[in-house]
Each structure stands twice: as structure tokens, then as C-alpha cells.
Amino acid sequence: MAKARIGIGDAGAAGRTPGRSADISGNCSETHSSAAVSDASRGRAGRRPRPEPRLDKTRNGWLACEMGSQSSVGSQVLSGPPQLKEEIGMSQHEVDLDGLAPIPESARPMGPKSFVLVMWSTAIIIQVMAIGTFLLQDGLNLNQVLLVGALSAVLVALMAALNSFPGLKHGVPFVVQLRSSFGYHGARVAYFFRIVPAIAWYGIGTWIGAMSINAIMTTIFSLPDLNFVYFGLLTVVQILLTLKGITSIQWFDAIVAIIIFVMLAYFLVVIFVNGEMDFTPYQGTPGSWGLLFWGGVSAATANWATVMLNHSDLMRHVKPATGKTTFLSNFIGISPPWMVMVLFGMLIFVGTGDDDPIAGLVSLAPNPVFGVILLVFIVLAQISSNLTTSVLPAGLAFQDLFKVKWSTGVIIAGALSGITAPWVLFTSDWFFTFQNIYSVFLGPMLGVLLADYWFVQRRRTDVTALYDTAAGPYRYFHGFGPSAWISLVVGGAVALWQLEIAWLIGMPVGLIVYVLLKRAGVDRRLSSRQSAQAATPAADITR
Numbered sequence: 001m002a003k004a005r006i007g008i009g010d011a012g013a014a015g016r017t018p019g020r021s022a023d024i025s026g027n028c029s030e031t032h033s034s035a036a037v038s039d040a041s042r043g044r045a046g047r048r049p050r051p052e053p054r055l056d057k058t059r060n061g062w063l064a065c066e067m068g069s070q071s072s073v074g075s076q077v078l079s080g081p082p083q084l085k086e087e088i089g090m091s092q093h094e095v096d097l098d099g100l101a102p103i104p105e106s107a108r109p110m111g112p113k114s115f116v117l118v119m120w121s122t123a124i125i126i127q128v129m130a131i132g133t134f135l136l137q138d139g140l141n142l143n144q145v146l147l148v149g150a151l152s153a154v155l156v157a158l159m160a161a162l163n164s165f166p167g168l169k170h171g172v173p174f175v176v177q178l179r180s181s182f183g184y185h186g187a188r189v190a191y192f193f194r195i196v197p198a199i200a201w202y203g204i205g206t207w208i209g210a211m212s213i214n215a216i217m218t219t220i221f222s223l224p225d226l227n228f229v230y231f232g233l234l235t236v237v238q239i240l241l242t243l244k245g246i247t248s249i250q251w252f253d254a255i256v257a258i259i260i261f262v263m264l265a266y267f268l269v270v271i272f273v274n275g276e277m278d279f280t281p282y283q284g285t286p287g288s289w290g291l292l293f294w295g296g297v298s299a300a301t302a303n304w305a306t307v308m309l310n311h312s313d314l315m316r317h318v319k320p321a322t323g324k325t326t327f328l329s330n331f332i333g334i335s336p337p338w339m340v341m342v343l344f345g346m347l348i349f350v351g352t353g354d355d356d357p358i359a360g361l362v363s364l365a366p367n368p369v370f371g372v373i374l375l376v377f378i379v380l381a382q383i384s385s386n387l388t389t390s391v392l393p394a395g396l397a398f399q400d401l402f403k404v405k406w407s408t409g410v411i412i413a414g415a416l417s418g419i420t421a422p423w424v425l426f427t428s429d430w431f432f433t434f435q436n437i438y439s440v441f442l443g444p445m446l447g448v449l450l451a452d453y454w455f456v457q458r459r460r461t462d463v464t465a466l467y468d469t470a471a472g473p474y475r476y477f478h479g480f481g482p483s484a485w486i487s488l489v490v491g492g493a494v495a496l497w498q499l500e501i502a503w504l505i506g507m508p509v510g511l512i513v514y515v516l517l518k519r520a521g522v523d524r525r526l527s528s529r530q531s532a533q534a535a536t537p538a539a540d541i542t543r
Helices: 033-043 073-078 082-088 112-123 124-139 141-165 164-169 184-190 193-219 225-242 246-274 289-301 304-308 325-352 357-363 368-402 404-421 429-456 463-467 482-497 498-519 522-543
Strands: 004-005 019-022 029-033 052-055 063-069 094-096
Touching: 019 289, 052 246, 052 482, 063 082, 063 124, 073 124, 112 368, 124 141, 124 246, 124 289, 124 325, 124 357, 124 368, 141 289, 141 325, 141 429, 164 325, 164 463, 184 193, 184 482, 193 225, 193 368, 193 404, 193 429, 225 246, 225 368, 225 404, 246 325, 246 357, 246 368, 304 368, 325 357, 325 482, 357 368, 429 482, 429 498, 482 498, 498 522
Parallel strands: none
Antiparallel strands: 004 094, 019 029, 052 063
16 A cells, blocks of 8 residues: 655644644644634734645655645644544555545655556557447548547546546545535445446456457467466456555556557557558548437547546546646547547558457467567556556545455455456446446536536535535435436436437536536525424424
8 A cells, every 4th residue: 555654743732832733635734822723713803814834845855834835625634523534544644645535745656747658558448449440330431530539539538637626636536526516425326336337347358358368378379268267367466566556556557558559559560561451432431420420429438437537536646736737637648549549440440341459450460479469468458447447446435435445445346356257248238238328327427526616616625524424514415415416317317318429418417407406505405404304303302
């Protein structure tokens, strides 16, 4: 489990000279005597409020206090009730980079360059490559397929950037980000919309890697079928890679990104040398600017519907915590590899006529060495994507659900990925039907989160309230946020009505309905009614 050390301030006791104490947010909290606190609470006229201090690094690696920060999240939490500090497991000595507590900017391990490399390795997946093959096969022309790829790349990068601000600015994970809209209890239920596909695709991605290894081993080395052995080995490897937390994920993905792009350059040469590259049949076709085109944009964007939801889980590890960081990092980190994958899928289909990108590449193999390189590519691509899109959210979710540490959470995730029997799921029609149905709620959920942060809270996040599950304001109605859940259902219903463009219409509907319900005071009214009902028995007793 990765931890980052921060400085320790000596809390000032009553009657002592005010001191400064380092807190979890990367800021310092001023400690005052009781008299000073009393004066502050009365607010003497004419006295200017002091700017809050911030932490900065000194030469020896410890953190020193300097005046002038805009917020002091950690000091708010540390001064809160004991159950609040226990809830987030906060310590003044070190920051758990893989826990649920806010991560201060000073303790974050990734800069923009590291983040971009992580996203490059994450976005190199077969599912995105398939966009180019299937849309070209279905009747769109070359320009339209490229435009679908470009629009979906921009949408994914933009939505991921906008939805990751709570993680970037305040260091909170997705499971905590959900609480302000869905409620303390509702957040745990809503998180299942992210956990279910994470675990399922964790297993499926590992199974794809296992089948690829088996295909090469049986073809080149004449070994027997050992799919399940390879599956077990890959699962263990992924667990070992993630036991140390985000730092090991970061370094593995960054190294893999460079290796994968070198392999892709080699694949590109093979495609043009050995493929029958005749673009004429796909340039003259009229294609479609109707449902086929926009359905392609929706389906392509929905490929990362879950990743856009929990992007705070990754961005909370990135510094500096500025808007420029998140927008540039996400657009550079997501759009180029996304377009490369779409382009590769299109080129493979043109060169081979095969709508399976991997099968198409295999048919172009000039020698057995190519098969080995392709095997390594598939395995590295699946593992790097699994680490960030499946293991990371699942590990954090299990910490919240079962109150376990990070290492236990990732072991549980690995075990569940095998229990789901991906060898059955991957070939089962009912699984993909089920996935298509529940995925219609992912767009509206993203709309709710965007509406809550940008239009309802207006970027003012109360971090203390997010963690104060015992007495905080997000208890709403029995721990559930009515506005969020109503918006989710309405948005999902509208998306079901037009499955071909489900994500494109579900997301804005969820956003608009949530804003309208919040402005109508639905949450406030139901919360007040619950409070009144709870107070009624006590009133009767006094009578």
C-alpha cells in the first residue's frame, strides 16, 4: 500500500502561542488559544481575516507552512467529530494513497506526463479498435468512421475531465464523490453500476489474454490447451502488480505505453506491406449521417461510460491540481491513442476484410515472430487496461463496502473476476443483453454527477460533509438522494426508448432533470418530512 509522508505540526494547547499543524489536505491549520478562538467567533470589527496557510516542500523533504492557500480541507476534517476522523482513517503522519481519505496535492505521485502515459496504455484496447471495423462494415464511409472516432474521443476526454474535478481539486475518490448527490447510503448502491462491469470485464480481459497466450503456445510450440492455467497465472500477476497500489500501477502502465506504441508502429508496417489496401470501395459510398452515424458516436463513447464515471479515482493522484492540468492531460492522454485504435481497426478491415481485428492481424503475420509480438501486445494491453479501469475502482469500492485495506480489496477483486466465469460470459448473449440494459443508466449517472458539481454546488465542495456520514447533510431521505435517483430512472427510461443512441440522450436528460429537481427543493422537502416524522414520537412522550 503506497503511503506518502507529510510534515507534523505541534497542535497549540490553550494559552500557548498559536502554532501551525500540518493536515491531510496539504495545508496547515492555525492552532489558537481558547481566548483567540473566542475572539474569532465573536468576529471583532475592523480585524481582517487571516489568509489560510498552505504546505510547501522544504529542501529536506518535510513540509513547511506558508500563508496564502485558498482552502484547508484537512483542518476542517481534523477538527471534526472523532467518528469522522475514524471514518476516513486520517493520520497526520502519512497519507494513504490507496485509501478513501482525501489526498493532498503535495503527496500525489503523478505529474501530467506520467498521467498521459498511463492513459495511453489504458486506452489501447481491442474494443476501441473494433469501432473502426464494425462501422466500416455496417455502411459508413472512411470519412464518417474517422469523424465518429474523433467525436467520441473528444467526448470521452471532455466528460472525463469535467467529472474528475472533485478528485483533482480535493483528492476524493469516486465512491465519496457520489455521496453529495446520491446520499451516504445511496452512493454505495450507485457504485454497483461501476463495480459490476469492472469485475466482469476484469475477468473477460484476463480471459482474452489467456486465450491469446494459449493460441500462440498451441500454434508455435504445439503445447496442449491450457487456457485455465494461463488465466490463473495472469490473475495472480495482476494482483501482484496492484498490491503496492497506485505507484506500481503508474510505473507499469507508463512503461507499457512506450512498448505498445513501438509494437503498433511495427503492426502498421505489416498491414501496409501484407494487406490488400484498396480504399476505393469505402470512399465512394454515401454512408449515413443519420441513426447509424450518431449510433456509432454513442456506442463508441459508451465504451468508456464506466471510466468517465470514476475518473476521479485516477485524477486524485495528479498534480498540479489546476483546470489546465485536467483538460490538457485528458485530451492528450485519451484522444491520440483512441484515434490510433479506431484507425487501426479501419485499416485492418480494409486490408483483410476481417471484422475481428486480432484475427485480421494474425492473417497478415509474415512469420512466427510476429505472432509472439502480437501475443505480448494483447497481454500487455489487457493488463494495463485492467489495472486502471477494473482493479482501481474495485479496490476502492471494497474498502468502503467491507472496511478492508487496499491489498485485501484487490485480492477480492481478482477472486471475483474468476468466480464470474468469464469463459462463459464472453460467449453468452444474455450477458451482453444484460450489459446493454443496465448501461443505459451510466449516461444519466454521469449527467447527475456533472450537474451536482458544476450547476448545483457550483464547484464548492464541502469535503468534511462528504465524510461525515453520521451527521452530515447528505443523509437526505433515509440516506438516499431522491433527486439523483429520480434523475437516474428518468434518464434510463428515455435511453431505453432509443437504445441506439442511449448514452447521447441519457446523459443530458439525467443532468437536466437533476438540476430541475434540486431547484424545486425535492431533496430538502423529503429530508424535512423524514426529520418531522422522526421527531413526532419524542414530542408525544413530552406530552
